[in-house]
Amino acid sequence: MTGAEAPLLAATPAGLARRWQLLAWLLLLALLAVVGAKLVQVSRGSATSGAAPLFTLASFDGTQHTLQAYRGKIVVVNFWASWCAPCAAEAADLEQTWQAYRERGVVFLGVDYVDTEPEARAFIELWQQTYPNGPDRGTVIAQAFRIRGVPETYIIDQRGQLQAPIIGPTNRAQLSAVLDRLLAQP
Amino acid sequence: MIAALSLPHLLLADLGLSAALLAFCSALYAIPAALRKDARWLASARNAAIAPFVLLTLAVACLEGLLYSGAFGLQYVNAVTSRAMPWYLRLTALWGGQAGSLFFWCWLLSGYSALVMLRNWRRERDLQPGVTVVLMVTLLFFLGLVIALENPFNKLWVAPAGGVSAGIWQPAGTLPFAPNDGRGLNPLLRHPGMIIHPPMLYLGFIGFVVPYAFAIAALVAGRRDDAWIRVSRRWTLLAWMFLSLGLLLGGRWAYDVLGWGGYWGWDPVEIAAFMPWLTATAFLHSVLIQEKRGMFKHWNMSLIILTYALVVLGTFLTRSGVLSSVHAFAQSAIGPWFFAFVALMACVSLGLLLKRWELLRGDNALDSWLSREGLFLLNNLIFMGILAACLWGVMYPIISELFTGQKVTVGPPYYERTTGPLFAVLLLLMGVAPLAAWRAGAARRLGRAFWKPALLAGLLPAGLLLAGITQPAALLGLWLAALVACVTLYEFYRGAQARARLTAGGFWHSFVHLVLRNRRRYGGFTIHLGVVLMAFGIIGIELFQSETQATLAYGEQLSIGQYQLRYDSLVEFPASDGRVITRATLNVSKNGRVVTQLFPRRDYFTDSQQPMTIPAVYSTLPEDLYVLLVGWEPAGAGGATFKVYVNPLVNWLWAGGLVFIIGTLVATWPERRELQTAAERARAAQLAVRSVSAGA
Structure with a gap:
């Protein structure tokens, strides 16, 4: 048999080479280690009750915001949509409140519910909102929070605990009252 | 008291x-x-x-x-x-x-x-x-x-x-x-699709334990022959059918209930169910080669073990709270135990597989990449590529969070970009492999068989190009789907024609007998046709979906495509099971002619304080008009907001799913020969019992 006619795959490989065996074990153990580490993390996180559902929001400017990354800070999550009239009514107050509290480490996230992107961007432009806003793709975040409609606002404290939700449009006085109380906590 | x-x-x-x-x-x-x-x-x-x-x-x-x-x-x-x-x-x-x-x-x-x-x-x-x-x-x-x-x-x-x-x-x-x-x-689960989707998925998931058990038993017993393959193939096919049905029903449920105009969101849990489907599909293909040519024994053993491992891993990820998702179960204490089971099962399987590696040597060598065997191996490699992309997408958020503290999720664009081209190659292989010969594959011979269907399939994108559709991805995808359709239909035609000549029977008579006599082969081709229909549907909705939204007062209308929707009224009433239903009435006309009325609604479940948006759909063969009621003023007359999608060809996806399942049933059904031998065996056993009792 000449070299050109040699089969592409040998018909009778001996036992698998040691380095491939090693690689298979390493891959399996790495996978198990990652999943196991995550399991430990998850079981620790669920110890307290009333924890806010964890989510990731990809804002319109392309940044990813995860709730876990803001642990230790107060997070205000506002659900809105460009087609929602009461959302327009509260938009200016939300922006003003954020401007007033951002120095003190309060995070605002706007979650855009069932909307189209051009209209949503126009809404943000119109109300000059500068805090991160992003679409809720597949209404995943809305379902996690079990929202009833828009607007709704959820405030999450420094330890990731949910405060009483604000159903319907909110305003600066209402938000300030909650934020001041949480900031005063040790 | x-x-x-x-x-x-x-x-x-x-x-x-x-x-x-x-x-x-x-x-x-x-x-x-x-x-x-x-x-x-x-x-x-x-x-x-x-x-x-x-x-x-x-x-x-x-x-x-x-x-x-x-x-x-x-x-x-x-x-x-x-x-x-x-x-x-x-x-x-x-x-x-x-x-x-x-x-x-x-x-x-x-x-x-x-x-x-x-x-x-x-x-x-x-x-x-x-x-x-x-x-x-x-x-x-x-x-x-x-x-x-x-x-x-x-x-x-x-x-x-x-x-x-x-x-x-x-x-x-x-x-x-x-x-x-x-x-x-949970109100989201109160849907007919949810009644049958989980049992189908479970039947599929659990069914893979049977081929896995046979594979492990063969490894332990040190068997070199294909006994385990013969037994496992039909069990795998059965489990695979249930899993496919479960995935399809899940897609239909998402389309009907989740209210975002889609059927597949690349949600981690969906992917967890999709991954064993990928490896099982690869197994069902390469197992043919082991039966015919005694090759790919390592592949087949690894694939069936991997399928079951992915089933257990997927179940664990979903039920332990490790993956957060719409589908996730409430957290519970089963996590650590489940993890131990996954780890034990994976380690034992891998250890056994490596120990017996030498026993699983192939009987033949691969002669050419253009032979049927070579193309099947390529098909398996592509399936593994899709699996790798999916597994990475599921694990990446966990890995990134462990190492950087930031959870970076990968969304649908990642999956679409990585798996899209691989799916296209799969379609191409589906069109080429049935034309290739066993063992020796020569490029010239394959080319001779290939150019006619390729050219014929080219008519579809050419026609669409003339009609003004210029998206390259759509044209390529449609050409590939049409190619598979041409090749597959030609296989049916050629087989029936040859049989008609041989038996001097009518064409359709021969066609039916051909399929009944070769259930595996033609069941498989029917599945391919189902995939073609689904590919048309997926290309339609993914690349040509249009959407709009508007806030309308009574009597106002919005237009999308050829449709005009007029908002007529809004009512709110309680239902017997404790939910409050808000329902809008829309008058739908197409090109000026009234075609139907639609009632998109929002149900609010007062006991669980959960809303559910239920779309109204006007469904036709070319497209679905899909309307959501997303918001309204309390008085109703002040205006309501609607989000409207036009989903082209989406019904082809469901029809394709149906054809797919029918094809699987045809392929799974025992052939008459096997039934006969089973009956003979039973008779022999009876005789044996009689002779024993007579002897006693």
Whole structure:
């Protein structure tokens, strides 16, 4: 048999080479280690009750915001949509409140519910909102929070605990009252 | 006076629990019995492996009785049913929560085990102990989880201070407690699709344990032949059919209920169910090569082990809270145990596989990449590529979070970009492989067979190009789908024609007989046709979906494509099961002619404070008009907001799914020859029994 006619795959490989065996074990153990580490993390996180559902929001400017990354800070999550009239009514107050509290480490996230992107961007432009806003793709975040409609606002404290939700449009006085109380906590 | 469970309820609960415990004991006994090297012990093990099915059937019947009659003093019944729910939802609430669905899972597993045990073992006697042990260990694990950690028969107990706890035994100082009503099932799950989607998915998932058990038994016994493959293939096909059906129904449910105009969101849980489907599909292809040419034995063994490992891993990820998703179950204590089971199973399987690697040598070598075998191997590699992309997408957020503290999720764009081209190559292979010859593949010969269908399929994109559609991805995708359609239909035609000539029968007569005589081959081709239809549907909705939204007052209208929608009225009324329905009426005309009225609505479930947006759909063969009511002013007349999608060709996706399942049924159905031999075997066995009894 000449070299050109040699089969592409040998018909009778001996036992698998040691380095491939090693690689298979390493891959399996790495996978198990990652999943196991995550399991430990998850079981620790669920110890307290009333924890806010964890989510990731990809804002319109392309940044990813995860709730876990803001642990230790107060997070205000506002659900809105460009087609929602009461959302327009509260938009200016939300922006003003954020401007007033951002120095003190309060995070605002706007979650855009069932909307189209051009209209949503126009809404943000119109109300000059500068805090991160992003679409809720597949209404995943809305379902996690079990929202009833828009607007709704959820405030999450420094330890990731949910405060009483604000159903319907909110305003600066209402938000300030909650934020001041949480900031005063040790 | 606090209400307690009534006596019949108490008896039912205790009977169900006792039956489950006995099933556990029986499965436990079957393992050492199967390992004895003695035929009588093996027969006893077989009976002990069948018994759990009988016992668990009784236990499931008890639980169904409790769910149906509203035994709200049981923790599980209380969590998933309520008085307002109709009877069929109360019955299907069996798989509406963690504890019940795990129990249901055990019951299905015991059913599969019993079916396997009842088969004729004469030819694979040396595999029987291994198969029994694998099945029973799996059953013990899941049943153990149910009994120890997620017991659906847990009762509620109330302390004098007011705290309510759940458990089998009465804690000291508490009283039995039976609330007057339950909390009820999550409204999102109150949909016909949800009634059959989980059982199909479970039947698929659990079904893979059978081929896995045979594979492991073959490794342990050190068998070199293809006995395990012959047995496993049909079980794999059966499980694969249920899994495909489960995935399809899940897509339909998402389309009907989740209200975002899509059917597949690349949600981690969807991917967890999709990954074993990928490896099983690869297995079903490469197994053909092992049967015909004795090659790819390593591949096949690895694929079936990987399929089952992915089933267990996917179930673990979903049920332990490691992955957060719309589908996720409430967190529970089963995580660490499940993890231990996954780790043990994976390590034992890999160890055995590597130990027996040499035994699995192929009988033949691959001669050419352009041969049928070569193209099938390529097909398998592509499936593995898609699997790698999916696995990375699921694991990446976990890995990134562990190392950087930031959770970076990958969304649909990642999956679409990585798997899209691979799916395109798969379509191409689907068109080329049936044309390739076994063993020797020459480029020129393949080219001669290929150019005619390729050119014919080119007519479709060429026509669309003239019609003004210029998206390259769409044109390429449609060409590939049309290519597969041409090649597959030609295979049917050629076969029927040849048969008609041979038997001098009519064309259609020969066609039917051709399919019935070669169920595997033509069932497979039917599945390919289903995939073509689905590809058309997916290209239509992914690349040509259009959407708009508008806030309308009464009498105002919006347009999208050829449709005009006029908003006529809005009503709000309570339904009998405790939800408040807000429903809009829209008058739909197409090119100026009134075609239908649509009623998009929002249901608000007051007991669970959860809304559910239910789209109204005007469905035609070319496209769906899909309307959502997303918001409204309290007075109604002030205006309501609608989000409207036009989803082209989406019905082709569902139709393709149907063809796909029919094809799988054709391929799974035993051929007449096999039925005959099975009947002969049964007759022979009868004769043997008679002669034995005559001798006695």
